[in-house]
Amino acid sequence: MKFLRTVLMASAVGLAATPALAQEKVIWWDFLAGGDGVRMKALIDRFNEEHPDIQITGTTLEWGVPYYTKVRTAAAVGQGPDIMTYHLSRMPLGLSEGVLSEITEEDLQNAGLSRDDFFPRAIEAASGEDGKLYAVPFDIHSIILYYNKSYLEGSEFLDENGNLTGIDSLEDFERALALAKENGSSAPVSYSTGDDGGVYRVFFTLLKQQGGDLIRDGEVLPGDSLGKAATAIEIMTRWTENGWQPEQAEYEASVALFTSGKAAFHLNGVWEVPTMVDLEKEGKLGFEWGAVQVPKLMEQQATWADSHAFAIPQQTGKEMSPEKRKAVMTVIGWMEKNAIDWADAGHIPAYKPVAESDAFASKEPNATYSSLAETAAYDPRSLIAGVASPVYDAAINIISPAIHGYMEPMQAAEQIKSDLESKQR
Template identity: 70%
Template sequence: MKLKTLAQISAIAALAGIGMPAFAQQTVTWWDFFAGGDGVRMKALIEQFNEEHPDVQIEGTTLEWGVPFYTKVRTSAAVGRGPDLMTYHLSRMPLGLSEGVLTPITAADLDAAGLSEGDFFASSLDAAKGPDGTLYAVPFDIHSIVLYYNKTYLEGTRFLDDEGKLTGIESLADFEEALQAAADNGSEAPVTYATGDDGGTYRVFYTLLSQQGGTLISEDGEVLPGDSAEKAVKALEIMTNWHDQGWQPEQALYEASVALFTSGKSAFQLNGVWEVPTMKDLEKNGNLGFEWGAVEIPKLMDTRTTWADSHAWAIPVQGDEEMDPAKREAVMQVIGWMEKHAIQWADAGHIPAYKPVAESDEFKTMEPNATYSSLADGATYDPRSEVAGVASPAYDAAQNIISPAMHGYLSAEDAIEQVKSELESKMN
C-alpha cells in the first residue's frame, strides 16, 4: 500500500467517523557507498520499498566510497551515532571485526527476514563469517572482474565461434595468441585495465596469483607463504610481458582504461561486472560502434578462479546501546526484501548472492550476467586480513609497487619482496 493511498483512506475514514488502527512506523537509517549506475539502482530499490511499506521507512544516505566510508563507520559506531543498516564489502570483514563495529546476524534475524544460510552461495557466505563461523553480514551480490571482448578484432580468428561468441581461450598461451591476433587486426591496446590504478592492478594480479594456487596472506597471517612468492613473481612477469609487448595501456587510470574499450580501441577489457551497464547504455543509445560480450575470466593458469568481492548488509554496533528488537526486526525486513528483489540489482551487472534469484528463469535470460555467473562457484575472495580488501594496504601496494614494476621501474623479484615487506610492516 502506498503512503498516498494510506493517507487517502485515513482521510475518508476520518470524514466517516471511522477510527483507523494505529501502527508504529519504524524508520531505518541507512548508509551506503553507491554512486553512478549502482547508486541509481539502489535509490530506486529504496523508493520502491518505501512505497510498499508505510510502516517501515528507509532514510538513506550515500557516503564516499572506500577509506572515508569505513572511517566514518568506525567513529560513528564508537559513539553510537551510526546507521541502523549499512552496506559493507565482505573483503573488509576482518577490519570490521578487529574494530568491533559489526553485530552478529543470528538465525532468528535471518528468520525474521525470511532467509536462511542455505539461500546463499557458499563463497559469499563464508566471506560473511568470522573465524569462529559467526555470521556478521548478509551477502547481497558477488561482483568480480570479467573478460569483456570486442568482436571486431577477433573476426577471422579461431577465437570466435559460429555464433560470434568468444572461444578457444583455455590457457595463458591461448590468451596471448588472441592478444597478438587483435594487435595484428589493428587494436591499439589489445587488453585494457587500470594499469596505473590500485584496483585494476590488484585484481588482475590477485587473479593470476590465485589461478596458480598462490596465497597472498595465509589465515595465520603469513604473507606469501611457501612458494607463493615465486607464484607472485610469475603473475607480475605475465603483466610485465603484456606491457613489454605493447598489449596493455601505459599507466592508465581507471576512466582512461574504460575509455580505451568503449571507444573501440581495445579488443579485451579486464574489469568489473559493474561496467556492464555502461556498455548496455552506450549500445542502447547508438554510441557503441562494435558488438561485444563478457565472459568469466578463462583458466589462464592452473586453476579456474577469479578475484571477487561482495556487497553485503551489516548492522553496526551502536556504542553501548542495544538495538530495540522491533527496530531490528524492521532492519531484517528491509534486508529480506532487498534480497528477494535482487534481480533489479543484477541489472547493474552483479550476480545475486541470493540463490533463489540467481537461479531464477529471469536471471538465466539476463545477458551477459548469465554467461559469467558460473564464476560464483569458483570465486576467490581477498585474504581474511586487516591489511587486505578494498581500500587497504594490499591495494596500495598494487599501485605503489606492482604497477611501477610492470612498467619497468624495478624487477618482479624486487617488487614482490617489497610487497611482502610492506604488508608485513602493516601487521605490526
C-alpha cells in the same frame, strides 16, 4: 436529515479515534554512487511504497576509507545507522573494530532467509572465524573479460555464434592478444594499469590461478607463493613490453580504450556492463561485444571477487529494539528477494533463488559469466586486505611500477612481502 448528521458525526469521531499506523524508521547508510546508486535508490523507493509501516531514510557517503572511518567513529558513540552496506573484504577489519553485530538464525528467519539460500563462498566471506554470520551478502562482483568481436572475426577465438572460445590457457590468451594487435588494436588488453584497483585485481587473479596465497595464517606470500607473485608480475610486465596493454592508464582512460574500439579485450569489474549496454542501445559503441568469466589461464579457475553485503552496526550504548531489528531484517529480506533489479548493474545476486531464476538466466552477459560465483576468490582474511587497504597501496606503489619496467618481478614480490609484513606489526 438529523439522523444523517448523527451518522456522519459518529463516523468522524470514529476516524479520529483510530490510531495512526505505527511506523518503524530505518536509518540506512551506503557508499553506492553512479549506476549502483541510482538502482539502490530505486529499490529503497519501491520498498517504502510497499511498506507503509517501515520507512527507510537513506544516506550515501563517500566510498572507501572515508566511509569505513565514518562507520567506525559513529558506531563508537552510538550514532551509526540501523543498516549499512559493507564490503565482505572488509569483514576482518570490521570484526577487529567491533562494529559488526551478529546476524542470528532468528534474524534470518525474520527476513525469510537461510544460509543455504546463498552461494557458499559468499557466506564464508560473510562469516567470522567463529563461524557466526556478521553480514548478509547481496551480490558477487568480480572482474570479467570483455571482448570486441571485430578484432577476432574469422579466427579460432570466435565460434559460429560469435562467442569467445578457444582461450584455455595463458598461451591461448596471449596468441589472441598478438592477433588483435596484428588486426589493428592499439591496446589488445586494456585495464587500469595506473590505478590501484585495476592492478591489484589482475595481479590477485593471476596469483590465485596459480594456487598462490597473498596472505595465509598471517604470513605474506608464504612458501612458493613468493615465486608465484613474481610470475604474475612477470606476465603483466610482458603485456607491457609487447605493447598489449596501455601504460599508466587511469580507470576512466582504460574504459575509454575499450568503448572507443581501440582495445580488443578489457579486464574490469561487472559494474561496467551497464556502460556497454547503454552505449550499445544509444548506437554509440560501434562494435559487437561480449563478456565472459576470466578464462582459466593458469593451473586453476579463480577470479578476484568481492561482495556488497548488508550489515547491522554494533553501537556503543545503543541497544536496538526487537521491533527495529525485525524491521531491519525485513528490509534485508526484501532486498535479497528483489535483487533481480540489482543485477541490471552487472552484479551476480548472492541470493541463489534469484541467481538461479529464469529472469536472471535471460540477462546477458550476466548469465554467461555467472559461473564465477562458484570459483570467486575473495581477499584473504586479514586486517591489511580488502578495499582501500594496504594491499591496494602495494598494487599502486610496487606492482604498477614493476609492470612498467621500473623493478624486476622478483624484486617487486619481495618488496610486497616486506611492505605488507611491516603493516601487520
